Amino acid sequence: MQPRNMSMSGVVDLAAVKAANEARQKAEQARAETARQGGTAAVPASHLVFDVDEAGFETDVLQRSSEVPVVIDFWAEWCEPCKQLGPLLERLAQEYAGRFVLAKVDVDANQMLMQQFGIQGIPAVFAVVAGQALPLFQGVAPEEQIRQTLDQLIQVGEERFGLTGIQVADGPVAEAETTVPVGPYDALLDAAMDALNANDFAGAVQAYKNVLADDPANPDAKAGLVQAELLGRVTKLDPQQTRKEAAERPADVSAQIAAAELDLTGGHIEDAFGRLVDTVRVTAGDDRNAARVRLLELFEVVGADDPRVASARAALARVLF
Helix, strand or coil: CCCECCCCCCECCCCHHHHHHHHHHHHHHHHHHHHHCCCCCCECHHHHEEECCCCCHHHHHHHHHHCCCEEEEEECCCCHHHHHHHHHHHHHHHHHCCCCEEEEEECCCCHHHHHHCCCCCCCEEEEEECCEEEEEEECCCCHHHHHHHHHHHHHHHHHHHCCCCCCECCCCCCCCCCCCCCCCCHHHHHHHHHHHHCCCHHHHHHHHHHHHHHCCCCHHHHHHHHHHHHHHHHCCCCHHHHHHHHHHCCCCHHHHHHHHHHHHHCCCHHHHHHHHHHHHHHCCHHHHHHHHHHHHHHHHHHCCCCHHHHHHHHHHHHHHC
16 A cells, blocks of 8 residues: 655555554454354463464464464574573463463474565564564573563553453463454544544544544554554654754654654655664664654554565564664
């Protein structure tokens, strides 16, 4: 889905929401079907860690990610650091008791998966949430850092996709989704689209929030809210001043984010992604995380299936790890 050109700084067409939401819609449908069938039964703790190959990736990872974040450990038998990281991840999967599951991919036996994820070295750890891949880290990291990364992943899964984890038969039980949100929300979503078309971004934001107040996991409303908020920010920018500040302050995260959002809504998607990847490279701590999080939000706006998103994800993984 391509942004359309408009007279103001440039606005992304609402149709981009469709591309960004395909995976999430599938996740919602899967959860709704599970709920109609009485919810997900508790699984043994031994099922929290499993091997996965190319043939089983669709079922074991993509479909499962509609219920719980799936962390993927890319490893090989000859890789000594992998032998340090693997047992730690397995122990944490048991400790977190259903808040995420761990899929282990032997890269020697699954070269295609390695290429699809843009893996340059191992061990490499990714996550799939509601069908969308996220780079986590590469190499052996300190346990505390890994815990923080997992906590952030779980928070994203809960807040953006309504993933509350799975029940574990012989361990702490994660809160399970037992009801299907009621609707319909067509009128509110139509109102949001009308507001966007009228450049009433505040009205669109409120309309999406009205849906989310009743149905926090609604995929169209969540993606639409991200886009409406983006457009609302961009229309307040002075393009010339924004680009001047970004050029003068390459390490200023706020300036780079503003310029990247201006790039993206003007149709310069690769420039937007490249700018934020570079910002992640030259910053640290909270600044680096802010740039990373905003980049992930822009991925959602453009759409998970866009090849520019896949390329930027791989670039982000390389600079992070």
